[in-house]
Amino acid sequence: MSLVKQLILAICLFLLVAFSGSFVINLESSRNQLQEQLTSHAQDAATALGLSLAPHVNDQAMLQLLVSSMFDSSYFASIRIVEIDSGNPLVARNRGLQDKTVPQWFAELADIDTQHGSAILMNGWQQFARVEVVSHPGMALRNLWKSALGTLAWLVFCGLVSAALGAALLRRQLRPLSSVADQAEAITRRHYRTQEELPRTPELRQVVTAMNLMVVKLKAIFDGEAAETERYRRQAYHDALTELPNRLAFEHALAAALTPGENPGGFVLGVRLAHLNSINEQLGAGHADALLQALAVPLKASQVAHPGWMCCRVRGSEFLVLAPGGSEEELGELVEQFSSLAHSLEELSAAAGSEPLKLGIAGFEPGDTVAQVLTRIDQALAESTVNGDRIDAGFTAASSSPAQMHDKQEWARLLGAACRAQSFVLHFQPVLREADPTQVVHHKLLVRLPDADGQMMAAGHFVPWIERLGLTTEFDLCMLQMAFAHLKRSPARLALSITAQTIDSVESRQLLLDELKANVGQAALLTLEADARYVQGSEQAASFASELGRVGTRFGLQHFGGELDLVGDLALVGLDYLKIDSSYIRDVDQEPQKRLYLESLVRTAQRIDLPLIAEQVETAEEIAALKMLGIGLMQGHALAAPGPWPA
Numbered sequence: 001m002s003l004v005k006q007l008i009l010a011i012c013l014f015l016l017v018a019f020s021g022s023f024v025i026n027l028e029s030s031r032n033q034l035q036e037q038l039t040s041h042a043q044d045a046a047t048a049l050g051l052s053l054a055p056h057v058n059d060q061a062m063l064q065l066l067v068s069s070m071f072d073s074s075y076f077a078s079i080r081i082v083e084i085d086s087g088n089p090l091v092a093r094n095r096g097l098q099d100k101t102v103p104q105w106f107a108e109l110a111d112i113d114t115q116h117g118s119a120i121l122m123n124g125w126q127q128f129a130r131v132e133v134v135s136h137p138g139m140a141l142r143n144l145w146k147s148a149l150g151t152l153a154w155l156v157f158c159g160l161v162s163a164a165l166g167a168a169l170l171r172r173q174l175r176p177l178s179s180v181a182d183q184a185e186a187i188t189r190r191h192y193r194t195q196e197e198l199p200r201t202p203e204l205r206q207v208v209t210a211m212n213l214m215v216v217k218l219k220a221i222f223d224g225e226a227a228e229t230e231r232y233r234r235q236a237y238h239d240a241l242t243e244l245p246n247r248l249a250f251e252h253a254l255a256a257a258l259t260p261g262e263n264p265g266g267f268v269l270g271v272r273l274a275h276l277n278s279i280n281e282q283l284g285a286g287h288a289d290a291l292l293q294a295l296a297v298p299l300k301a302s303q304v305a306h307p308g309w310m311c312c313r314v315r316g317s318e319f320l321v322l323a324p325g326g327s328e329e330e331l332g333e334l335v336e337q338f339s340s341l342a343h344s345l346e347e348l349s350a351a352a353g354s355e356p357l358k359l360g361i362a363g364f365e366p367g368d369t370v371a372q373v374l375t376r377i378d379q380a381l382a383e384s385t386v387n388g389d390r391i392d393a394g395f396t397a398a399s400s401s402p403a404q405m406h407d408k409q410e411w412a413r414l415l416g417a418a419c420r421a422q423s424f425v426l427h428f429q430p431v432l433r434e435a436d437p438t439q440v441v442h443h444k445l446l447v448r449l450p451d452a453d454g455q456m457m458a459a460g461h462f463v464p465w466i467e468r469l470g471l472t473t474e475f476d477l478c479m480l481q482m483a484f485a486h487l488k489r490s491p492a493r494l495a496l497s498i499t500a501q502t503i504d505s506v507e508s509r510q511l512l513l514d515e516l517k518a519n520v521g522q523a524a525l526l527t528l529e530a531d532a533r534y535v536q537g538s539e540q541a542a543s544f545a546s547e548l549g550r551v552g553t554r555f556g557l558q559h560f561g562g563e564l565d566l567v568g569d570l571a572l573v574g575l576d577y578l579k580i581d582s583s584y585i586r587d588v589d590q591e592p593q594k595r596l597y598l599e600s601l602v603r604t605a606q607r608i609d610l611p612l613i614a615e616q617v618e619t620a621e622e623i624a625a626l627k628m629l630g631i632g633l634m635q636g637h638a639l640a641a642p643g644p645w646p647a
Contacts, residue, residue: 007170008163015159022155023148030144034112038135043117045070046133049079050119053131058123060090067091077134084120084127102141106148112137176204183211218608225604232600236593239313241289242296247314248593249583250322251370256583257324258368259616261637262446264460265365265398266324269331270377271295271338272358272384276317295319298337306330307500307533320377325464328361335359339391358384359391363398411465414451419474422482424449425456429642431495431613431635435623441613441633442493442527445483446642463499472501473508480515487522490645495527495556500534503541516551524552527576532560545574558615575610580631582616589625602630 049070056062063081071079071093081091121129176199183195194212198205237249245253257263273279273295279288292313299311299319310322323331342357360380364373376396383394418424425448433439448456466475476498483496502508516523528548535541535557545555554576561581580598588594605612614626617636626634 007166011159011163011166015155019152019155022151026147026151030147031112034137034140034144038112038137038140039117041117041135043133045074045076045079045135046117046119046131049133050121050131053081053121063091067093071095077137078132079134080132081121082130082132084130090129102138102145106145107141112140112144173199173201173204175199176201176208180204180207180211183215222604222608225600225607229597229600229604233597236597242293242313244296244299244319245310245312247312250310250312250314250320252583252586252594253310253322254364254370254373255586256581256616257322258364258366258370258373259582259586259618260366261616261642262458262460263366264325264458264464265363266322266326267328267331268362268364268373268377269321269323269334269393270358270360270362270381271299271319271321272360272381273317274356274358292317295338295341298334298341302334308531325460327464327468331361335361335391335393342391357391358382359393360384360395361393362396365398368398408465408469411462412469414449415462415466415469415471415475418449419471419478422478424478424482426482426486426645427642428494428645429635430640431633432639434627434632435634435639437640442495443645444495444529444635445479445486445497447479459497467499467501472499473505473511475499476502476508477511477515480512483526484515484519484522486645487525491522491525493525493527495529497529497531497558500531503530503535503544506540509540509544509547513547513551516548516553520552527554527556529556529558529579532557532578532581542574549574556613577611577613577633578605579613579615579635585614585617585622585626585636587622588629589619589621595625595629598626598629598631606630 049066052066052070053063056066067079067081070076076093076095078092078094080089080093082089117133117135119131120127121131176195176197179195183193186193194215195208198208237245237252239246254268257266273292276288279291296311296313296319299321302321303309303311306323306326308324309326312320312322314320321331321334338357338359358381360377360383362373362376362380364376376398380394380396383396385392385394427446427448428443429446430437430443431441433441447459449459449462450456463475466472479496479498483494487494498512502512512528516526530541548555555574556577556579557575558579559581560578561584580601584594584598588598602612611633612631613633613635614622614631615635617623617626617634617638619638622636623634623638626632
């Protein structure tokens with residue numbers, strides 16, 4: 001029972017006791033007073049009637065008339081004139097004692113007795129008759145009944161007013177407690193937030209302050225663990241001089257990008273600083289380091305502009321840019337930047353001669369090997385030439401992939417029509433607990449696009465074009481509507497990817513939220529996933545996660561492998577799980593650096609009860625290694641291949 005109901009019940013019980021006590025006291029005092037009044041009334045009436053009848057003792061008709069006149073004009077139970085000698089009544093008038101205006105139970109409770117009065121009627125000097133008057137208690141009962149009703153009505157009114165005021169006051173005082181309950185409930189869902197407004201009531205202020213301190217401490221623990229995890233990651237996968245990922249990180253990312261399935265093809269851009277040894281000898285190691293850092297600047301800028309790319313320093317004088325889903329035009333812009341940079345650095349031109357940089361571009365497709373791609377980029381760098389003030393990049397292509405077989409206009413027509421007609425094909429891949437096919441956590445919705453030849457293209461091949469063409473909002477709404485249509489046929493938990501552009505746009509987010517609110521039943525079964533590389537540290541993502549929570553939809557991050565501290569408030573206010581990027585899963589059973597990073601990541605996630613899911617698990621050995629690390633949720637071909645919804 002709520003405190004408000006308990007308060008109202010207490011007020012009712014108090015008023016009941018107050019009314020009962022008041023009624024009993026009032027009844028006892030009123031009964032004696034009323035009975036005395038009835039006695040006096042009966043005696044006065046008997047005396048007055050006796051005096052009035054004395055001159056007419058021998059006139060029977062007059063006796064009858066006078067008795068009836070008094071009986072009818074007042075309120076008596078009976079009036080009788082009884083002859084003294086014989087005891088026979090000469091005149092008698094009677095009225096029933098029951099009063100229908102007063103409940104019988106109340107009359108019995110009040111227990112007011114009839115009172116008698118008498119007077120002697122003289123005939124000369126002799127006693128002729130006796131006048132007997134009995135007062136009627138009905139009038140007294142009615143007065144007592146009205147008094148009781150008035151008291152009850154007043155107390156009920158006071159009770160209603162007290163209950164309303166008390167409930168309002170209690171609700172106001174307990175409002176912070178409700179917020180504390182919401183805060184505690186949110187903590188069980190891994191949403192950690194503080195209350196900015198403290199209640200005025202000292203007791204409640206203590207509770208709220210304690211909860212806020214607990215949340216702050218949890219955040220501090222998370223921040224500390226995240227920093228430790230990031231330290232391990234940077235030691236293993238970053239170049240200290242340029243602060244770019246190193247060769248190990250590049251090879252892991254490239255191996256993951258080459259895994260067949262959902263991955264697109266793409267390109268690798270190579271940048272090689274010529275004659276690094278000569279620069280060291282002529283200008284010194286400090287100048288050489290400064291040149292390497294200058295070359296890293298445009299790479300870092302391109303990493304910000306294209307979060308899905310990876311820019312690395314793979315050896316002393318060589319940089320590589322992995323661009324899955326990238327286009328030749330986008331890489332061409334980066335080549336132009338390096339060409340201009342090479343001639344703007346006078347020290348570089350003077351020390352390295354006429355060819356300060358070598359640039360090369362190599363294509364790759366899923367299914368290629370890491371060695372094949374590295375061989376192609378070496379060939380492309382060897383073909384780099386200098387043409388005046390320009391450096392022309394060498395180019396080594398991979399065989400055509402579906403994404404390279406259409407021009408921009410063809411992609412715009414194909415994708416626009418598919419979004420309007422909702423002609424995408426839905427495939428599903430389960431996320432399993434402990435690699436047990438009977439323990440399905442949810443299914444990941446994977447989209448396919450049939451081309452003109454009827455071949456199915458995975459999302460990785462066409463989603464980059466959706467982003468380039470500005471169709472992300474239309475695509476995300478289309479996917480959401482198709483997911484709802486599927487859930488109405490087959491209710492089960494689903495995870496659906498959404499683009500970073502939709503999250504960054506207020507209007508697009510609102511369109512998605514409106515669609516979710518219009519399908520609340522299906523929205524509760526849905527988890528929306530965003531690419532961690534695009535939304536880390538994003539206030540819009542944190543806000544979107546909170547908004548999703550209010551409509552019952554969960555929120556997760558996929559392809560996570562970056563800095564855990566950049567997840568920041570998102571992990572503390574609305575994140576339901578993290579999917580670990582496949583570059584950290586590939587060959588985890590063979591590479592101790594990956595296991596060290598994942599151990600730290602698991603420890604940090606466990607601190608805030610944040611589930612981790614390993615994506616693109618491809619071998620039984622990887623499954624065993626992940627179980628040893630404490631990662632029990634997995635998705636990948638080693639567990640189940642994507643396909644149509646099981647019948």
